[in-house]
Amino acid sequence: xxxxxxxxxxxxxxxxxxxxxxxxxxxxxxxxxxxxxxxxxxxxxxxxxxxxxxxxxxxxxxxxxxxxxxxxxxxxxxxxxxxxxxxxxxxxxxxxxxxxxxxxxxxxxxxxxxxxxxxxxxxxxxxxxxxxxxxxxxxxxxxxxxxxxxxxxxxxxxxxxxxxxxxxxxxxxxxxxxxxxxxxxxxxxxxxxxxxxxxxxxxxxxxxxxxxxxxxxxxxxxxxxxxxxxxxxxxxxxxxxxxxxxxxxxxxxxxxxxxxxxxxxxxxxxxxxxxxxxxxxx
Numbered sequence: 001x002x003x004x005x006x007x008x009x010x011x012x013x014x015x016x017x018x019x020x021x022x023x024x025x026x027x028x029x030x031x032x033x034x035x036x037x038x039x040x041x042x043x044x045x046x047x048x049x050x051x052x053x054x055x056x057x058x059x060x061x062x063x064x065x066x067x068x069x070x071x072x073x074x075x076x077x078x079x080x081x082x083x084x085x086x087x088x089x090x091x092x093x094x095x096x097x098x099x100x101x102x103x104x105x106x107x108x109x110x111x112x113x114x115x116x117x118x119x120x121x122x123x124x125x126x127x128x129x130x131x132x133x134x135x136x137x138x139x140x141x142x143x144x145x146x147x148x149x150x151x152x153x154x155x156x157x158x159x160x161x162x163x164x165x166x167x168x169x170x171x172x173x174x175x176x177x178x179x180x181x182x183x184x185x186x187x188x189x190x191x192x193x194x195x196x197x198x199x200x201x202x203x204x205x206x207x208x209x210x211x212x213x214x215x216x217x218x219x220x221x222x223x224x225x226x227x228x229x230x231x232x233x234x235x236x237x238x239x240x241x242x243x244x245x246x247x248x249x250x251x252x253x254x255x256x257x258x259x260x261x262x263x264x265x266x267x268x269x270x271x272x273x274x275x276x277x278x279x280x281x282x
Contacts (some may be wrong), residue, residue: 015115017094017178021084022048022102028066035105035220038070041112046071047088052078071150071246080187082196089181097178099171103222107131110218111168112273114175117212121149124208127167130219132136140217143167148213152205153261159205160267163254164278169198173220193242195250202253206260245280 011057018036028170029048036046050057058075065071074087096115100106105119117126143160143214145167159168167173180186184207188196205211242259257270258264 010173014039014045014094015089016045016096016098016111016175017080017091017092018044018046018098018100019085019088019109020046020048020100020102021051021081021088022057022061022082023051023081024053024055024057025102026060026201027054028103032100032102033064033068033071035107036100036111036204037070038108039106039111040109042066045068045092045094046110047091048141049084049088050075051081051084052076054195061121075114080190082192085188085193085196089187092178092182095176097176097181099174100219101172101221102245103224104172105220105222107217107220113214113216114218114282117147117214118175118177120208121212122150123149123212124177124180125204125208125210126212126214128173128214128216128218130166130221131217132221132223134223141167142215142217144213145215146213147215149210152211155186155211155264156258156261156263156267160271161260163198163274166221168201169195170221171200172221176204180204192249193234195246197248197254202257206257247275250278251275 020029020032020036025032033046033048036044046068048061048071050061052075056088058073060075061071065073072091074091076084076087096118098114100109114126114128117128127144128139129145132139132141143162144167146215162168181204186200186203186207189199195268218244251272255264255271258267265273
């Protein structure tokens with residue numbers, strides 16, 4: 001499918017707004033941005049939110065923005081990743097929104113593929129496979145190995161079973177429609193130690209009509225042994241009460257999604273198992 005932007009969006013509107021929060025990412029942000037600016041789909045605005053970095057991140061961003069006019073930098077006092085992403089959303093003007101983490105990269109053709117799938121299926125969300133990279137190890141992850149399109153209600157059985165998975169819970173293997181995010185006021189919730197991605201996805205799905213899966217890997221996720229996953233484990237050990245409250249809060253967001261779709265009674269007996277699965281996996 002050939003992209004003809006002039007037929008589907010207002011003149012001058014970028015096809016994709018890419019939101020990248022960064023904090024002290026001097027060593028990784030250039031590689032991340034090079035993978036985004038090097039995409040075959042050129043019609044993007046790239047919004048980088050510097051969340052109060054104290055290293056050389058601002059200097060690197062200044063240099064890269066001078067080299068590519070699509071890069072826009074927002075600087076704010078440190079307020080956390082949710083506030084940074086919300087600031088990025090407020091600045092978006094594109095037809096779609098893509099979230100990228102500063103320490104990861106996009107494989108070639110990733111952006112064009114997601115947009116093509118979104119348009120050719122008239123969907124509100126695309127979920128795709130991704131590559132998990134741990135040191136020299138490289139493994140493709142794809143929970144739903146298909147390229148099917150379905151109504152949101154038809155994908156809820158899979159979400160019910162695998163809500164604790166990266167595939168459903170993270171942002172970066174997905175493409176969102178900006179009009180839904182903006183008009184429905186879908187935003188990130190501040191104050192969460194983790195799980196803000198999942199809460200956002202649940203809120204978004206409450207307003208979506210159709211979802212498309214893709215078995216093509218669209219993201220290179222670099223798992224850091226000292227990163228967020230490790231912090232979640234430590235949080236479970238040293239702050240068990242807070243950790244339990246966090247998991248119950250996320251369960252409530254999942255439940256709200258099923259209630260909003262009018263299907264909660266059909267899932268009442270199994271939806272709570274999310275609490276068990278997220279505890280065993282985190």
